[in-house]
Amino acid sequence: FDFSEQWFLFFPNLIKYKEKESRFCLLKWFQHQSKDSGSKKNEGKELKMVAPQDKSSKKMKFASSSAETEPTSQTTISDDSKTGRGMSTMPRVVKRKLQKLRPIVEYNKRGKGIGQAHSEMQSHIGVLARSRVPLVDKKWSQIPKDIKEQIWEAADMAFVVGQGGKNSVLSSAAKKWKDFKSTLTRHYILPYTNDKEKLSQPPETYKFIEKAQWDAFVASRLSKDFESVHSQHAQIREKLEYNHRLSRKGYAGLEDQLEETMPGVEIDRSTLWKRARQDKHGNIPDPKVAEKAKLIDELQKQVSEGKVSVYGSNDVLTMALGPEHPGRVRGVGAGISPRQYFNLPKPQRVSFDDRLKESLRVLLQEETKKMEAKAREEALRMEARTKQLVEAEREHFLSQLSQLIPNFDPSMLKPRISQSPKNPMSDKASCSGGD
Template identity: 90%
Template sequence: VPLVDMKWSQIPKDIKEQIWEAVDMAFVKWKDFKSTLTRHYILPYTNDKEKLSQPPETYKFIEKAQWDAFVASRLSKDFESVHSQHAQIREKLKYNHRLSRKGYAGLEDQLKETMPGVEIDRSTLWKRARQDKHGNIPNPKVAEKAKLIDELQNQVSEGKVSVYGSNDVLTIALGPEHPGRLRGVGAGISPRQYFTLPKPQRVSFDDRLKERLRVLLQEETKKMEAKAREEALRMEARTKQLVEAEREHFLSQLSQLIPNFDPSMLKPRISQSPKNPMSDKASCSGGDVRSLHFEDDTAKNGKHQEDEEKEEEKKDEEKEEEKKDEEKEEEKQEEKEKEDEEKHDDK
């Protein structure tokens, strides 16, 4: 992606999707990697401190300090409490899904591509979310509900069963919804949004990805801008230091070349009258002659500037005189026209 001369809105959609997939994949791989280490190399050896003292042979690139900190975090009471809570939640789930991180919204977009023209309702999503890559449902309880969903869908198409609002096929198959959440659509969508709002107003998976990516890039841009500002300030301070050091070195050299050197001599003296160093040349040393030449050049520059200012003033005065002459000429012309009008009126 070009870093300059291109706004986010101008980047092609396919590139945006690739960016998000790369970002999401990096997060997933990082999360899965930590989960693998926890499940296979830490939790089975909680009572064997010797095996937890070094990183696994398979992952020798992990530094020991990081490994020790990671093991300590996984053996902490806080992690144990969270892990236990999640285990209890999983035990209570009757119909576990097999979705990836894209969730129901990603599954819906996928089915729209593979099943064009077919209405994808939440009962279809719920059933597909529990199938493996071969289309089978290993869990007997889930398979039983999936079969019931197929039967209800056929009865609806034949007109034997009527569905309306929240009383759709999935509700009939699984029972009433709990307040505040909705099965088969994923997080972030309430029953009111799903059953009340028209479908075009529902947030699609692509829109969610765009928004998440926009926020992520916005935060990253702010960090980069702040870092760039800090770097610019550091460079500015460093430049000032180098300039000051160079100036001090230059003044030191001048002090060695010119006896009784005064740094204030380097400042322009425009208000002073020019001096002729040749008048006292016989009585001046080499260093004094160089100093006088420097002052003479400064005076010449000052005189040249004064001459330019006088020339500008002279031009301004000439313009002012020309303007006054034009005004007088206009007044005479007006008086003449007025006299001609009076003569005409008298006649």
């Protein structure tokens, strides 16, 4: 027999070892190929984020990148009652910084950030606000400017911020720093007001907090002043009737999502308001919100049928919820003014000379009115004085006549009103009339 073909019949153990070794080598080769292809995909994905893209390419980018992005690092939380992910550190942003790749943040037509790059930038700003701003019981306006400048420079190095600019980054950092202090207060301080041991050390999740800062922050949160402020804010929070169920994407992200799933359909703020209060199954658990959502559906139907007309700020949502608060627009998110959303005409800027001329014109009109009123008052006073003098002279004249003429009757000097006789032809027909 041919030994080269039948050798495995005499060495069964050897063939098992060879098969095992072959499978191991094949597995290692496949993993190596997958790693290379994955790195190429990630490289292409990151390069795509730097280049400008249109609407269709944006869908492909965000749809594929959600499964390919690196998982966020997690840390263990000391509180056993609190479960979930730990503090985000955004390692992929740091990695892209080293590679000098800056994703471009995209914005919608109203200037609100959308897309994955914007979401990652917001997470990165949150990391910067937590780690670089000291944990102090102060307002954001009291934080040193050099710390704010560091946050802006770090965000600008990691992302192409675009039209949002420095103000939007620092505004977001201010809100996230405030939310971070609120999270610490609600989850790590107020539940343990009677447990001094729990409050003696910073949470393990946020080990970067210095103990001196933590002790001072805990003392400020347990003070009587903060208790009063906390109670006032809790009362204000209870007055909110129609709470939304949006995640961090906000109204801008919801509108961007609806534009992808509902192409060609005009999405107004009443639709956004209603969808923002639905759960993941499309239901509205709150009865009050459900009642308003039903009213919105009825009004939208009447508008489509031409029975109800909308114009300016008097749209479907205003009809359903009532007039807007001054300077605010519901259903579109924060930072959108009524003039920006409803395209109201902007007040024209007036130069200093024009303002000065207008002020002088108004002042001259006021002075003219005062002078005219004073002149009328003086004329009335002079007229009354003249009447008094005339009446006095008349009485004096009549008294002299009474002394000179016996049996003088003053009524003889009163003017007689002569009445013209009626025209005898007035009741008759005109002679020149026709037959």
